[in-house]
Amino acid sequence: MSREDRIAAKVERRAAKAEARLGEKIEDAYDESERTMSHDEACRDSVYSTPSMLTQIGICYMTQMKRFTKQRTIWTVLTLLIAIPVLYYVFTEVLTVNGAPLIDPHWNVANIGMATVLALAPVITIFLSTNLCGAMLPQEFNERTAYLSLPLPMSRFSFYIGKFLSGFTLVMGVTAMAYGIAIAIVLPNSNLAYTSNMFSSLMTMVAGVFFFCAFSYMLSAKSKRGATMKSLLILLIGLPILAFALSYVFYTVNMDVLCPITGYFPCFIPDVAVMTMGTPQLSMMSGTASLYGMLNAFGVISALPGFELCTDTVVVSAIAMILGILCLMRGYHVISRRDM
């Protein structure tokens, strides 16, 4: 008696017992032929395939978000956001310089107040972008979790983009909340507000965040230890100095027509975004907290021939987006060829 025959006989005995117990005939949905089907015939209605690319990206996105919760990232960003009203209170009410508060909230226009509150935005956005997006990929390879994910039938592109989107949306969320908190702080002291100008500033800042995240992510694609410090130094110091140097060189060799290009470097986007609303006013200096802001406050920028910060937010945002996409493409090129 073959194994199939023994199984069929067993099933019949069980059905007879049940019938006897319950007093009714059990209608068996299976016909006899199904007990003799091959594995392929039995699974003829089931379809097995990998999830769609969007689903894979979503899975990687949510997985990275979960990693952020375990890394205490959320507490870091929450601390930065809570620091905005706290620092504002300290600088306007507690700290004084020669009897005057560090920030004198005398503005009538809310946009000027927002620019003052967000004076640290250039440094903070670059810091957050490099920290969140500059360590994701090296962490995956160092902790060997990438070796579990990538051999699966999942595209490297989904893995790459899903993780990037999680870092980018987190920094973008922090930026949006910072703007909202800044408005809420300065509105009680202001009589006028220009919302379209604020919106333009926010969109410019988001474009800058996209570039910073993409740039850090690209550098981290090949890095083994993380590219946080390297991308931070390049974005905060290296690129601005390169822009100043290039403008000086262009001016010196009588290529003045190229000088305005240096003002469109994406490292200056947070300065452009903040100064679209106004120049931050502190009692000791005016300007943003960035290399450009500090040099401008001390008159170095005005003495630098040829350099002029761009004022067209649309163009500089488009440049940032295009360069960001190019950085992402470059990073993907590295990842797709990276040996496990």
Next chain:
Amino acid sequence: MRTKIEIFAIVALLALLSAPIAITDTSDADDVTEDSAMLMSLYQSDSFYRSYAKQYYGSSYVNVIYYTEEPCDDAFVKALNGDVSEMSKYAKEPEYNKPYYEYYAGSSYQNSSDIEFQSPAGIYLDKGDYTITVTSHEGVSIGWGTYDTIPLQKGTPTKVHISSPRTVYFVTDSYDQYYDIVNYKIEGYAPTESESTEHMSVKTTNTWVVFTEQFESGDQISCSNAIDLRAYKANSPEDLDFRQDVEKGTAYVGSNDNVTVSENGTYNIYCYMRYTPFAQSYYAGVTIVNTDEYDYIHPTFQVLGGDWTTIYVENNKTFKISSTYDQSKYMLKLIYMDGLYPMTINIASGMEYEITMNSATECYLILDTIEPISSPTVDIFVTITDAPVPDDSSMVFAVVSILIGILFFGLLFVSGMKPRWSKK
């Protein structure tokens, strides 16, 4: 789990879709309210007319013949008839930023499109049909060129068709009636988003500041930057009367440099100060007569006010401003901070200025008073074009921004839960 993600996605989409709607400006509805403008004199006889108080800024006007500092119509008529002896006594070379009468004449006026009306208090009207009613004067016309005027009767609505965008001015046929303000209503007119013509109450740079201190007999009080200085014993009848006058804005302004206190006691010191939005501090010094000892009893006192007329200008964008006011009494100034330094632009009456700032900034309008006056604010007519318009949507923008941030943070919390989207 998936349902919660879908809910989050729907909320996010709704928030993002509603954000542009919330942020969109809504222009003011067309409201027929009474307004006023400067009335200028237009005298047409053959082919000449005259204007008043045009600011000469160095550019030459081909059609101008004479500049004078006072009206001399009779002399001008004689000059037109060939006798220039009297006119030559009045005629002068114009100087920068000084008001002048200008007498035009000549066949070059045949081309009316070259002639520019001097009254800056015009109204820019787009192509279309309007109904205009003058409520304050008889014999007023509305015009936009020497030969194109439409007479308006007081109290009677008059239909006016504007065939192409232009600025129109109120003119009178009366020879002597000028420099008045005419009240009018316009239906069918709405300021464009980029133009704002307002009757503003602009603060003057002069105001009374009072501080209280104890003095001894013989103390001499002076205050730098003060135009006038008074000292009254606190709560004395003179003090109460003067304080009342100050509050009403009718206090007489003299020119005392210092005040000597006659007896010991507590005094209210009133200083008539000239100050601007960026004034930091002023000092009041007490000189004790016998010993010549200077004692700064009030090293600083706050003179800043919060209600300066404010204009917000955007980064590297040009806006235009012009105004009409009595330049014999005031000079309108636009003040702003360039870094840490206050900067000033004089806005002469009747001239339009195109200004470009190299950073977004808030500017203040002040009326610098040439002579001491008591009024803390003066109503003048100011036209601003191509400057941003304030709106009330900023709180909505704040809420939407915070919601977007909460949404993304929410994704963090959602992701932290046990994943159930993977199939088993």
